[in-house]
Amino acid sequence: xxDNTGIYASFSLEPVEQTFLTEKEGRxxxxxxxxxxxxxxxxxxxxxxxxxxxxxxQRFADAYKRFKEGAEAREQLTGTPLSQWPYxxxxxxxxxxxxxxxxxxxxxxxxxxxxQKIGMGxxxxxxxxxxxxATAENSSAASAFAAENERxxxxxxxxQEQMREMALRFEAIEKDGEGKGRSRQAA
Numbered sequence: 001x002x003d004n005t006g007i008y009a010s011f012s013l014e015p016v017e018q019t020f021l022t023e024k025e026g027r028x029x030x031x032x033x034x035x036x037x038x039x040x041x042x043x044x045x046x047x048x049x050x051x052x053x054x055x056x057x058q059r060f061a062d063a064y065k066r067f068k069e070g071a072e073a074r075e076q077l078t079g080t081p082l083s084q085w086p087y088x089x090x091x092x093x094x095x096x097x098x099x100x101x102x103x104x105x106x107x108x109x110x111x112x113x114x115x116q117k118i119g120m121g122x123x124x125x126x127x128x129x130x131x132x133x134a135t136a137e138n139s140s141a142a143s144a145f146a147a148e149n150e151r152x153x154x155x156x157x158x159x160q161e162q163m164r165e166m167a168l169r170f171e172a173i174e175k176d177g178e179g180k181g182r183s184r185q186a187a
Contacts, residue, residue, distance in 0.1 A: 009060035010037045011052065011067035015081050027136035028084045034067075036060070079103030087128055104129045 015030035022029045034052040038060075057064045082093045085104050099117060101107050108129035115122035 007038065007040055009056065009063045010039075011035070011060075011064055012037070015084075016051075025136060027133070028080050030079070030081050030084065079105040082107070085129075085132065087132065088125075092125075104132060108133055 012035050013032045014035045016033045018029045018031050036048075036050060036052045036056045038048040038056075040046050052064075080103055082088055082096055082102060082104060088096070095118075096102070096107065099114070101110070101114075108126055110118075110122065110126050115126060118125070
């Protein structure tokens with residue numbers, strides 16, 4: 001095991017955008033990933049920040065164990081983090097996180113009992129979350145239709161060009177055939 005004297009690691013859970021799902025759903029989709037920040041005491045210019053590897057977990061086992069024990073006891077979430085939804089104020093985000101609501105999808109799916117725990121305005125928030133998700137879904141479908149429409153327009157244009165080219169070739173063959181036919185008749 002390498003000597004870690006003076007080298008420290010700090011682990012964190014960070015939302016990472018899932019590009020494929022974001023494009024598919026038409027709204028930002030994130031998944032929580034573990035990251036590590038490795039730094040050397042007294043050297044503010046040397047720092048490594050990256051997704052956690054198995055080597056990091058072994059090398060900094062104590063720090064990783066403390067991170068896992070202290071990490072929020074919530075499952076790894078996939079969805080649109082509340083912080084990525086412009087509808088909420090930072091204070092509202094903190095209030096939602098205090099009752100273990102971290103994504104727009106969770107907020108949209110709240111039960112009546114959970115809404116009572118949130119208090120005034122919970123119905124409006126869940127309705128806004130549902131509307132946001134529905135709009136994003138419709139936007140995603142519209143984007144897919146628009147992309148398909150553009151692809152088909154390109155295909156039609158390409159086929160039209162081929163038809164023009166074939167017509168020109170056909171005309172050239174006809175003219176060439178007429179010219180040869182006349183010279184035979186004259187002879």
